[in-house]
Amino acid sequence: MSSITPTSRHSLTRFLIEEERAGHIGPDLRLLIEVVARACKRISIEVGKGALGGVLGDAGTPGAASMNIQGEAQKKLDVIANDVLMEANAWGGHLAGLASEEMDHSVPIDDMYPRGNYLLLFDPLDGSSNIDVNISVGTIFSVLRCPEGVTVPADEHYLQPGTSQLAAGYCTYGPNTTLVLTVGHGTHAFTLDREIGSFMLTTRGMQIPAETQEFAVNMSNQRHWQPPMQAYVADLLAGKTGPRGKDFNMRWVASMVADVHRLLTRGGIFSYPLDAKCEAKGGKLRLMYEANPMAMLVEQAGGAASTGRQRMLEVQPTGLHQRVPVFLGSRNEVEAAVTYHRQHDAATA
Ligand code: AHM
Ligand code: MG
Numbered sequence: 001m002s003s004i005t006p007t008s009r010h011s012l013t014r015f016l017i018e019e020e021r022a023g024h025i026g027p028d029l030r031l032l033i034e035v036v037a038r039a040c041k042r043i044s045i046e047v048g049k050g051a052l053g054g055v056l057g058d059a060g061t062p063g064a065a066s067m068n069i070q071g072e073a074q075k076k077l078d079v080i081a082n083d084v085l086m087e088a089n090a091w092g093g094h095l096a097g098l099a100s101e102e103m104d105h106s107v108p109i110d111d112m113y114p115r116g117n118y119l120l121l122f123d124p125l126d127g128s129s130n131i132d133v134n135i136s137v138g139t140i141f142s143v144l145r146c147p148e149g150v151t152v153p154a155d156e157h158y159l160q161p162g163t164s165q166l167a168a169g170y171c172t173y174g175p176n177t178t179l180v181l182t183v184g185h186g187t188h189a190f191t192l193d194r195e196i197g198s199f200m201l202t203t204r205g206m207q208i209p210a211e212t213q214e215f216a217v218n219m220s221n222q223r224h225w226q227p228p229m230q231a232y233v234a235d236l237l238a239g240k241t242g243p244r245g246k247d248f249n250m251r252w253v254a255s256m257v258a259d260v261h262r263l264l265t266r267g268g269i270f271s272y273p274l275d276a277k278c279e280a281k282g283g284k285l286r287l288m289y290e291a292n293p294m295a296m297l298v299e300q301a302g303g304a305a306s307t308g309r310q311r312m313l314e315v316q317p318t319g320l321h322q323r324v325p326v327f328l329g330s331r332n333e334v335e336a337a338v339t340y341h342r343q344h345d346a347a348t349a
Contacts, residue, residue, distance in 0.1 A: 028094045043124070059078065096146035139257075142168045211267070213247060216270045219250070224276040226275075269329040291305070307327070
């Protein structure tokens, strides 16, 4: 991992042109990423207005918040961020279609515009529960290729495993706005320079340390977890004198973007396991626009990502809004969590 000195800083535009020259991306994918980054700048401005902009609180009418397909109440900023991403990506000719956490089904690009070869999936504003309390939220996105011969993509055309992602990223709206991106050649961070309005490369080749002493999980769900997760976390909490032989610290922002940004920066494991409350749905977090893009970013930074029982990027999706259990971050710690699942499953088989 190398930090960039002020004199050698590259803009996102320059970085993408160099990726194109290196043969890592084509011009349409470069345009797509530029458009998403521009939309994220807009969202960053809206998020930053807070109470002054009238953007806080629930969408819909008082007492009757609008709901998304997940049955979750939408915040005003969820809807604003979704609209910004939809509008920005509608007309450029780089996409065949889009899918979002906030929309029941995918949407093909309108006939009035040319259609490109890519599919874009996104969670427009992740960490919705933190919007009104001024804690970091973010946008997560994933790019897939539209299958050969498909001109009007439907939901089924998005159901590709995470290994098929051509690019993935997120943007955090926190004390600073940072875009973290991979096109399959490392994971890189770009900080928004608000004075010039450009994302500037601030970390090339993020690297997650293989070992960690920090974990992130919603501990209030502990009693609802399955036995292997119970055993794993009990051993983390046992600390130095327990079987793991070291003390662990815990952090939980409740915005996946912020929790993942922390582990990309200094290591850690993030997990949202199966629990009795979300088991029937398959998990809490969504595979296609939360778990998979984060898994690609983490693997590209030398980390690992798993459902606890399978490499995340190899899960064959069956639904656009499918949910999965998630373990990702420092490689050795993810492997430790997976071992607890493997041993439990072997003992109960
Ligand atoms: P969202 O996309 O509706 O905001 O939900 C996803 C969020 C993640 O960012 C976060 O890790 C998790 O839900 C928080 O869950 P909890 O409320 O159990 O802490
Ligand atoms: Mg989310």
